Amino acid sequence: MTNSFEIRKDVDLPVSPEQVWHAVATPEGQAGWSPDPYMESEDLDIVEERPSRFVVRTPEDAHGAFHAFEYQIQPLDEGSRLTFIHSGDLGNDWQSDFDYAEITGYGWNLYMHTLKQYLTYFAGRPAVYVAAQAPDHANTHQAWQQLEQALGLPDGSAQFTVGDEIRLEPSGLSVIEGIIDYVEPGEDFLAVRSQDGLYRFHSLERIGMPVALGHYRYGAALQPLDEEQxxxxxxxxxxxLQNVFA
Structure with missing residues (x-):
């Protein structure tokens, strides 16, 4: 028995193929949009055909599971078109209550959008990725509502749509002012673009995981951001997050 899958996404980007290549094929570029920009590259099978094709394939495990991520880059009259393909097999021991390709496809919708936001509004600026996760028990819709309250949204986040201005006030942290840059109807999710970053708050209830966040922060052009910072x-x-869900 196999659990093979393929997820394909196309996105037009307002930059040259070389700039797209840098974003998808280098650690510095991946820090500006990728779900896992600091993933170790050891044992990965990598194919580089700069600037038109980049492929990363994980080793196959004992159950036949592996993942492949392919980026095909084509020049357009203005900008570039990226075709992204996530394929592989979940292995003969995979069991779950959710459709992996469906849920993961929703995630890639967000990340392709984030890539476009990065290259549209923050191209050329150094980036870092900031991630954090709530305690394990914060894996319900009620936990998401608790997060909204803690961000200063007493009426929740579902009222907002793309382009709306928003202000988040997490206690003890800097105020975030920006606009809603992405929505996923029916999902507990909040995405904000400010002058210095893309802020993403996720409910992962559907896959049995707690509330989490993954923010992309951008520094001034040509000025590297400090890793300690x-x-x-x-x-x-x-x-x-630990305090919110204590």
Missing amino acids: RKTEEQAWQAW
């Missing part, structure tokens, strides 16, 4: 900010968000 990134770690400090990540620790601050982690402590905030």
Whole structure:
């Protein structure tokens, strides 16, 4: 028995193929949009055909599971078209109550959008990724509502749509002012674009995991961001989540 899958996404980007290549094929570029920009590259099978094709394949495990991520980049009259393909097999021991390709496809919708936001509004600026996760028990819709309250949204986040201005006030952290840049109808999710970053808050209830966040922070052009500063900010968000759900 196999659990093979393929997820395909197309996105037009307002930059050259070389700039798209840098974003998808280098650690510096991946930090500006990728779900796991600091993933270890050891044991990965990598194919590079700059600037038109980049492929990463994980090793196959004992149950036949593996993942492949392919980026095909084509020039357009203005900008570039990226075709992204996530394929593989979940292995003969995979069992779950949710459709992996469906749920993961929703996630890639967000990340392709985030890539476009990055290259549209923050191209050329150094980036870091800040992530944190709530305690395990914060894996319900009620937990999401608790997060909304803690962000200063007493009426919730579902009232907002793309382009709406928003202000988040997490206690003990900096105020975030920006606009809603993405929505996923029916999902507990909040995405905000500010002048210095893309802020993403997720409910992962559907896959049995707690509330989490993954923010992309951008520095001034040509001025690298300090890794210690990134770690400090990540620790601050982690402590905030721990306090919200204590």
